[in-house]
Structure formats: structure tokens, C-alpha cells
Amino acid sequence: MNKLIINNKDNVLDINEDSLITIFNTDIKSLDLNIFDNVKVFINDFRIINKSSTNININIKDNSNLIYNHSFINENKYNLNVNTNYKGNNSEITFNIHGINEKGISNINFDGILNNNINNTLLENIKLINIKEGTGVVIPNILVSNNEVVANHKATIGFISKEELNYLMSKGISKKEAEYLILTGFLINVFEDKKLITNIKELINWRG
Amino acid sequence: MLKIENLSVKINDNTILNDFNIDIKQGEIHGIMGQNGTGKSTICNTIIGKPAYEVVSGSIVFDSKDLLKLDITERARAGIYLINQMPLEVPGVTNAEMLRIAISERTGEVVNLFEFNKRLEEVCDMLKIPRDFIHRGINEGMSGGERKKNELLHLWMLEPKFIILDELDSGLDLDSIKIVVESIKDYQKKYNASVLVITHDPKLLKLLNVKFVHILKQGKVIETGDLSLASKLEKEGYKGYE
Numbered sequence: 001m002n003k004l005i006i007n008n009k010d011n012v013l014d015i016n017e018d019s020l021i022t023i024f025n026t027d028i029k030s031l032d033l034n035i036f037d038n039v040k041v042f043i044n045d046f047r048i049i050n051k052s053s054t055n056i057n058i059n060i061k062d063n064s065n066l067i068y069n070h071s072f073i074n075e076n077k078y079n080l081n082v083n084t085n086y087k088g089n090n091s092e093i094t095f096n097i098h099g100i101n102e103k104g105i106s107n108i109n110f111d112g113i114l115n116n117n118i119n120n121t122l123l124e125n126i127k128l129i130n131i132k133e134g135t136g137v138v139i140p141n142i143l144v145s146n147n148e149v150v151a152n153h154k155a156t157i158g159f160i161s162k163e164e165l166n167y168l169m170s171k172g173i174s175k176k177e178a179e180y181l182i183l184t185g186f187l188i189n190v191f192e193d194k195k196l197i198t199n200i201k202e203l204i205n206w207r208g
Numbered sequence: 209m210l211k212i213e214n215l216s217v218k219i220n221d222n223t224i225l226n227d228f229n230i231d232i233k234q235g236e237i238h239g240i241m242g243q244n245g246t247g248k249s250t251i252c253n254t255i256i257g258k259p260a261y262e263v264v265s266g267s268i269v270f271d272s273k274d275l276l277k278l279d280i281t282e283r284a285r286a287g288i289y290l291i292n293q294m295p296l297e298v299p300g301v302t303n304a305e306m307l308r309i310a311i312s313e314r315t316g317e318v319v320n321l322f323e324f325n326k327r328l329e330e331v332c333d334m335l336k337i338p339r340d341f342i343h344r345g346i347n348e349g350m351s352g353g354e355r356k357k358n359e360l361l362h363l364w365m366l367e368p369k370f371i372i373l374d375e376l377d378s379g380l381d382l383d384s385i386k387i388v389v390e391s392i393k394d395y396q397k398k399y400n401a402s403v404l405v406i407t408h409d410p411k412l413l414k415l416l417n418v419k420f421v422h423i424l425k426q427g428k429v430i431e432t433g434d435l436s437l438a439s440k441l442e443k444e445g446y447k448g449y450e
Contacts, residue, residue, distance in 0.1 A: 162259075168298065168301075169279070170256050170280050170284050170289075171306060172281055172285045172366065173281060174281055174313055181301045181305065181309065184300065185301040187300070188300050189345075
């Protein structure tokens with residue numbers, strides 16, 4: 001599997017082999033992904049965002065699979081615009097997004113076009129937690145023009161779960177530590193890469 | 209150890225417990241039975257201090273401490289521990305992380321990681337659960353039975369003095385009930401802990417050698433006896449209390 005780390009603001013990637021792409025706290029303005037036939041692509045994207053707009057454009061051809069896992073802490077303003085275009089059949093795009101809005105607002109705009117090609121799947125699973133003065137908006141636009149596709153959009157925006165907080169406190173953990181554990185768990189829970197998880201924990205440790 | 213007197217509790221303006229009394233001494237095992245909606249789970253949640261449960265009147269004293277003045281964390285650190293009927297999942301937070309922080313905050317000392325990990329492995333082996341539970345998310349993706357065993361892992365690591373078991377047997381198969389019950393009996397014996405068992409099943413009270421059985425109706429204890437009371441309920445149900 002091809003392993004890539006993205007450090008640039010503007011990126012155009014032509015992907016024709018199985019790839020694992022990592023974005024670790026890099027301010028990305030644009031990411032154009034051209035995914036060719038028969039490839040599996042995993043993207044792990046974690047960022048602490050102050051003021052940022054990111055445009056992600058995905059063109060995917062036949063029999064390919066993209067899993068895009070993204071988590072972020074928004075400290076000020078974050079605009080995320082995602083466009084998905086299916087250029088062939090039998091492909092699947094999955095977006096798992098976990099975001100914490102600490103201050104300001106995050107706007108997540110999702111444009112998915114499932115046109116006349118068949119057996120394509122678009123799955124979006126977006127969860128945002130608002131803390132302090134943060135807020136979030138999720139705008140999904142999924143255009144489906146045939147019956148032989150699967151489109152699934154799930155978005156929740158809320159606060160730290162009181163049930164989880166009470167549960168951890170009932171083990172003798174202070175409220176502050178319990179909140180920290182829940183938020184850290186929420187951010188890392190979209191990833192499986194142990195090294196990335198360790199790096200995220202180290203990066204956000206100071207926030208307490 | 210735990211004395212509750214004249215306790216009345218509301219949730220969303222509905223009175224659930226009404227003049228509830230119980231006195232549980234150190235090392236005693238008590239059981240509470242009652243029909244659905246009589247306030248059994250409210251007792252558990254009020255003792256641990258969940259904020260949604262509003263105490264209107266009465267007192268809860270634990271080890272000479274006024275529990276009503278303590279928050280959930282302080283009550284847990286005082287030695288109170290609840291195993292819920294469906295323990296919650298906390299995604300992304302591992303058992304080891306949670307337990308290390310709970311122990312270090314309670315003792316005020318940095319946990320010795322070698323000793324801590326060794327102890328975790330010993331407890332996993334004792335409970336016949338895989339050692340990979342240690343680094344799994346709390347109850348994440350676990351079956352009902354696995355969750356109960358995972359809560360026992362927490363119990364043995366946190367070493368509380370007073371255990372509340374809210375419908376311990378729900379979600380457990382026969383073999384798992386045996387393992388869980390034996391583990392709780394071992395724990396109770398080792399630490400001379402007090403146990404409050406909330407259940408619908410008289411058999412569970414017998415397995416745990418409960419000494420005192422209380423019947424709850426409309427948020428109040430209406431009869432107290434020994435295990436023969438549980439046997440009577442097993443045969444006759446709640447007809448005699450209608």
C-alpha cells in the first residue's frame with residue numbers, strides 16, 4: 001500500500017494504487033482527489049483549526065473505495081466543502097467526521113452527486129460536539145438521479161453526553177478529567193492508526 | 209455504613225421515592241424487589257448522585273458522611289460503586305486510561321504503570337476475560353454479558369466499599385451469571401463490602417446469599433424479611449401486595 005503524508009496547502013492527487021493518506025494538523029486549502037479504477041484509499045485527517053476553509057473534490061472511477069476519516073477541533077472558523085463525483089460504477093465513498101467546536105462556527109457543506117452511473121454508494125456520518133461558545137452547521141446536498149445507488153446521510157450536533165459524563169464521574173473521575181476523556185475519545189474514535197492516535201493525544205494534551 | 213431515612217425523590221416533578229428507608233451495615237447484603245415502576249432504579253441513581261434525581265426530603269448517610277452534600281465523583285471516591293443493568297459505552301476511552309486516571313485522582317499519586325498493568329492482567333485472568341479488554345474502549349462493541357464483566361474489572365481495580373447491583377442478571381447467560389455472582393461474592397468476602405441488589409429474580413438473591421429482602425411499592429419499603437420472603441414472591445408473585 002502506498003503511504004502518503006500531506007503537508008501542502010493545495011493538493012492534487014491522482015491515485016491509481018491502494019493508498020493510505022495522512023493529514024496531521026496541516027492547514028489544507030484544497031484537496032483534489034482523482035481516484036482511478038479498482039483502488040482502495042484511506043485518508044486519516046486530524047486538524048486543530050483556527051481560521052480555515054478547505055475544499056475537497058473527489059472524482060472516483062469504477063470499483064473503487066474511499067474511506068475519509070476526519071476529526072478536528074475548531075477554535076475560530078472552519079468551512080469544509082466536500083464535492084463527490086462518481087465517474088464510473090460500483091464505487092463507494094464513506095466520510096466519517098467528528099468535530100469539536102470550541103469557539104466560533106464550523107460549516108460543513110456536503111455536495112454528493114449520484115448520477116446515472118449504477119451501484120455507487122455515498123455514506124456520510126457527521127458528529128459535532130459544541131463546547132464553550134462553539135457552534136456547528138451541516139448542510140447536506142445529495143442529488144440522486146437513479147434507483148441503483150445507496151445514499152446515506154447522518155449528522156448530529158450536540159453537547160458532551162451527560163450520561164457519559166455521569167458514568168465516568170461515578171468511577172471517581174473529576175468532571176474536568178471526564179470531559180477531557182470524552183472529547184479525546186470522540187476525536188480519536190474515527191481512527192484506527194495507533195501512531196496517529198498517540199500523536200493526537202500528545203498534541204491536545206495541553207488543552208486539559 | 210449506608211443509612212437512608214425518609215427519602216423522597218422526584219424526577220421531572222414526579223415523585224418516585226416516597227418516604228424510603230433502609231439501613232445497610234458493613235458486610236451486609238440486601239436485596240430490593242418490586243414491580244416495574246416502583247422506584248428501584250431511582251434508588252440506585254439517587255445514591256450515586258445523578259443530578260436529574262431531585263431529593264425533596266430525607267437523608268442519606270454513608271460512613272458518617274452526608275452523601276447529599278457530595279457530587280457523583282465525591283460519592284464514588286467515598287467508596288460507592290454502581291453496576292448498571294446496561295453499562296454505558298464510552299467510545300474511544302479505554303478501560304486502562306479511565307482506571308489509571310480514576311486511581312491517580314483518588315490517591316493524588318502517579319500510578320505505577322508496571323504494578324497497574326500487572327494488576328489489570330491478574331483481574332482479567334481471574335474474571336476469565338481476554339487481556340485485550342484492558343485497552344478496549346469502555347464497553348465499546350461489547351455484549352451485555354461482556355459489559356457486566358468489564359464493570360467487574362473496574363470494581364476489582366477501584367476497590368469500593370459499597371456495591372449497588374441494578375438488575376445484574378439482565379443480559380447474562382447462565383454461565384456468565386455464575387462467573388459474575390462468584391466474583392461479587394469473592395469481592396464481598398475479601399473486602400467485607402456491603403452490597404445492595406436490585407432485581408426481579410429471587411434466584412439471584414439466593415445465589416448471592418442475601419440476608420435482608422425488602423419489598424418496594426410506590427417508592428416505599430412495605431415489607432422486610434429474609435430469603436424466605438423472596439421464595440414467597442417466587443411462588444405467589446405480588447398478588448398479596450395489591
